[in-house]
Amino acid sequence: MSTAAELVETRLAAQIAAxxxxxxxxxxxxxxxxxxxxxxxxxxxxxxxxxxxxxLLRLQDIADLTFEMFKTADLMDEQPRGSAARSELLRETREKIAVVGASLEALGFGRSPATVPSPPEKV
Known part of the structure; x- marks a missing residue:
């Protein structure tokens, strides 16, 4: 059975989520x-x-992740093409891109294509 404190926490979490x-x-x-x-x-x-x-705290975490992603990508660009170090940094960069993307989606970003402006048409 839940304690009163757990019940309050559950209710507060539901209110915050709303x-x-x-x-x-x-x-x-x-x-x-x-x-x-x-x-x-x-x-x-x-x-x-x-x-x-x-x-705000979740956004700060995502900003930190994004900074780390860019740092890793910059390190990758400094490595010679075809090197093992560049391949490893590319793998790390792709992992960080996936984490940043998933983190933003969890906050509701990227779900509504109707609100994202379409790219200009090429002539």
Whole structure:
């Protein structure tokens, strides 16, 4: 049987998962005046703030992964073509690309092609 603390944690996790952190942030920052931003920030719930904080931390993790991916790709470019070191760094770069992509998808990025602008047509 679940303890009361586990039940509270489960409910809080469900509430956090239901929040769209981007929409909350847009509501807070999407106003011209400092007073309006402050008013909307004060209206945000504790759950909204926790959801935005968790989202920010996940984005920071992805930014760190992306930085490491670029560092590995740069190291790869410094290696002679056809070398074992370049092949290994290419493998590592591809793994990091997959992790970054999956991490972004887990946050909801890349799921809505309708919102992504189409590339210009070639003439």
């Amino acid at each position: 929040v769209d952190p981007g929409a909350v942030a847009e509501t807070i920052t999407g106003h011209a005046t400092h007073q309006a931003k402050q008013r909307f920030a004060m209206q945000a719930s504790t759950v909204d703030v926790i959801a935005m904080a968790a989202y």
